[in-house]
Amino acid sequence: MESLVDKTVETEPPTAPPPDFASEEVGELYRAHSREIYYLTLRLLGDSQRAEDATHDVFLKAFRKWGDFRGDSSCRAWLYRIAINHCSNLRQSWHNRHIFTAEEGVIEDNAPAMAESPLRVLEIKELGDRIQKTLDRLSEEYRLLLLLVADKELSYEEIGTLTGQSPDAVRGKLHRARKAFTIQFQKTN
């Protein structure tokens, strides 16, 4: 059984079929960055349905604002900026309306890949639940820092720009964020 599981470990989940976008540029933008944007919104919002809505809205905004993209940052960083602002607005709106959040036990569906074995899916789902609980217990700043640093395409400079601080401050806070994550993760076991 272990060998079967091992075979699935490095297998990328199947990607969605190419959407029938009116613009090929938008299609390329979506294909290149949708996984990362969806994951960020999923872990920031803690709910798969809201993450779907947010991902849709982020790319729609990106398409509308494509003409304003100045090219002085990477496309990925630009999309992250839109996603962070969008999620921040949503979270603020929910808090103001006292609507439940992930901390109150929202059931998630992380849409595990169909090609995975049942055991594999179960494991990944469990891990995803623990990650979400851990992130929910961190401060917004630590949560965002860890999620951004996990994307290897982003530099410390870009993360600093996205979070409004210097690269040195990012490094310092990241060290504490890692510690906090480890402690909280242990508590979810």
Place this chain on the structure above:
Amino acid sequence: MKYEKKFLPAEQQQPVSESQLQSSQSIHEFATPEDVLRFDARHTAVPDRVAQRLGHSVQNLPGPARPWWKRLFE
């Protein structure tokens, strides 16, 4: 833009043990919280319906304007 190496040497990283990060069924080890998140991200697929919804939404919009810096060179 000069990209700086973001990863600390192994001895400076906050180690996360297998027992901390894995369930009893797990077979993986992760060196840092970022590794856990990367693993999770790799196994989190975007639902197909997002692309379908976006495709419908985009069809109702005019085509995107080209970035100003692209228009400069046309």
